Amino acid sequence: MASITHPGHGDGHHGAHDEHHGPGGVFHQYIDLEQQNDSYIVGMWTFLVTEVMFFGALFLIYGLYRYAYSQDWFLAHEHLDYVMGGVNTFNLLVSSLFMALAVRAAQLKDRKVVLRLLGGVMVCAAIFMVIKYFEYTGKFHENLYPGPTFTKNAEILHGANLNKAQMFFGLYFAMTGLHGVHVVVGMLIIGKLMHMWWKKNPMVTEDYIPTELVGLYWHFVDLVWIFLYPLFYLMPRPDALAAHASGGGGH
Amino acid sequence: MSTTVTTPIGGLDGSPKVEQNYLTNGHTLKSWLLTTDHKRIAILYLISITFFFGLGGAFAGLIRYELIAPAGNVLESETYNKVFSAHGIIMVFLFLVAVIPATLGNFLLPMMIGARDLAFPRLNLLSWYLFNAGGALVLAALVNGGVDTGWTFYTPYSSLYSNTNVSLAITGIFLAGFASITTGMNFIVTVHKMRAPGMTWFRLPLFVWANYATAVVMILGTPVVAITLLCVVFERTFKLPIFSPELGGDPVLFQHLFWFYSHPAVYIMILPAFGVISELITNFSRKRVFGYHFIAFSSLAIAFLGFLVWGHHMFVSSQSMYQSIVFSLITYLLAVPSAIKIFNWTATMYKGNIRLDAPMIYAIAFMGLFTVGGVTGLHLATVSTDIHLTATYFIVAHFHYVMVGGTITAFLGGLHFWWPKMTGRLYNESVAKWNAVLVFVGFNLTFFPQFVMGFMGMPRRYHYYYFAPEFQPYHLMSSAGATALGLGFAVPIFYLVKSLFTGEKAGANPWGAHGLEWETQSPPITVNFETVPIVTDEVYDFDPVGEHEELMAKLAGAKS
């Protein structure tokens, strides 16, 4: 259906159509590649707008409760390993850089470099998920997963109110979990993109926009983590506790 | 798929015109289910929507039957809760949100701007599948025992205490929400990037403006409700405490987030209806629409302001008093752009050559019913009266005036108006006219008594009222009206389907309407236009004087 060539359509590349698009991939509803590419970029951004609003609501919930329960949350957050989180932050940052360079290589139509860089992104993403796995299993072992089995031992949470700590871990699992889902989806998409480059599919080799779109998605995943990391792993010490800590000789 | 059409479709080289239109282009089931043609997807959506409308209507019928007698007729309390929840969930999430954008919008938007298709046809098809997958999950939840939370899923009831199929229903709504988001993305990019040469922003038909504003609301609002409802699922399934009051969460936060979408959702439902009415009024008044720019920008103003009034649903929810006052004031403000539209339509009709065809009857009915719905909305936007009217039948009547009297009336009007374009056939005009009158009368008989009894204190969501049998006459009227209204919704199915087989062939432009969609054949060819149209004339360029003279000449000719 999609392959009807419009007679009024200046390009006139009739015969060479495959199922969906001609070489270089101008779909029938577009007049030329430029219109198509602009549409794709704007379309991707409208999608990312929905993603911003999607995560935004979670950040709002987080902000409200963090303000209300800053002390308990601070104490609970100390149970997260900021080194592991930091390694993952750097990891995603490097993957983002790889992705940006991959898009650049796609602009230069340098297939080998694109494949290597996308491979690098995949490795980073895999490392991210492995570290997440260790973090999550660690929490499960210490019964820090919300619900009836949540630990009754306030000691390991440095004395935080257990109900508030449950809320902290509830949002931690909800937000990092949704982010993790986005990472996995990203890996699937990047895998598909790599496959297309591998097969020398003209849709990606002749036009860098598909690579750019995947890149936009991946950078967004990195963007969310840029906020998740300081919010969950690096909470400043609330004033009341700061006095407490210095009084107890903590510093 | 890949049934590459090689039929010459006519064009620059002067080859013969096509016989193939989008309906005859491929007859297999596969050619429909895997189509990327926006017109076919619109038809698919129309079928899905009609199905869900019938289902939601059946639940409404059960409610009205139950309430004929003060002690209730058939339903247990629990069943009644599930029935009105099912009615609300199906009608809001599976009918009203999608009804006009996904059917008329999908069909007309590319044609009105002179494009061959939406910007992302495959995403459009995905939208239909997501919608149906969501619908299927909601149906599964209903078959499996139903949901008793109402369509609003207020926490902590939905998250902690309801033991019905809340998670399943919410997952369905989540998917349907993404169907709506994909439609919105498609519309935005299409309007920005796919306009034909010469189709400037101020030559866009008002239907396009309305759908554009709707699309913006869709992409900004829907994700918020998606994540909010997802949090309820997290809470139920994974025990992640988010709105749980007993751990320190705030259930009112759910209401904030829910209404942040669900008030704008009202505009997702009504803005496209405004667009339809603008088209109908201007065409059947044979005049350029009065105040084109005002109508266009009022759509955007409504889309923007619609996001700032969610708190008027929460006047009795322990929301801060100051915030209630602010929300009340902004809600008044929101009445202004809506009123601008009503006044402009009235001014368009003034001294127009009004033709009372079926679509115009629907359009005029819309103006009356929407005005009543809108003005009673102001009663509810006023904090003091709202506290009296909260959770009474007054609210039920108010939003049915807006949603049924507004959106569904506009949808029926639009469907009748563009039916010849969609199918190439004319329906039986006189039956359609009488049916439009039946819908109007039945609607008022159903919902006007609800204003009265609501004001007198009949609470909504009760399945009996033996404590106040004096409400029975109102309930009887309402149920009788609902029967007439149900008939009014059922009859078009018969005569419209009949027109497919026996209807007179409609020409390209049976109404003498203006707009690019009327300049191609009916039903349109798959690529809509034989050549890329170049727009040179202004929008709604009617010539009332010329038409009048033509008519006079005709009449004179008939006399002699």
Place this chain on the structure above:
Amino acid sequence: MASSPLQAAAHAHGDHGHHVQPLSFYFKTGAVLTVGMILTIAAYKYNWGGTYIIANVIALTIAFVKAGFVVWNFMHVKFASTLGKMFAFLGFLWLPVLMVILVDYGFRNHEQSPSFQLNGEETAFPRQLKSKDHQPNSPNSVNTQNRTPYGRAF
């Protein structure tokens, strides 16, 4: 005159100023992001001593700056059309509207329901109110009974 799509592509890029950026452009951005990350951690480790708000503002400011670099440079918004820029910022501009929800909490007490313990080990749902735990907690209360004097090990 049928230009091949390939030429069309080259043409479109040329037209649109999608010049390929030098490698240093990306590496510099990456370096800025790394520095930002290190600064965030350093700020976390630094004892702000009773200036919770400042510490939060600093952490978030760094995060926003980092986000800005990602959006502007990596996501090529810098080189996007006006329309692209508009939609790139729409979500970020609209998020504050969502945050208006928080205003409500500035004008009312976020009164908590009485905190109570879970109903045994079996299930969290339904949970039951236990009268002995039926004491309201103030929003910022810290359970002092269970708290051990604790200082973060630096």
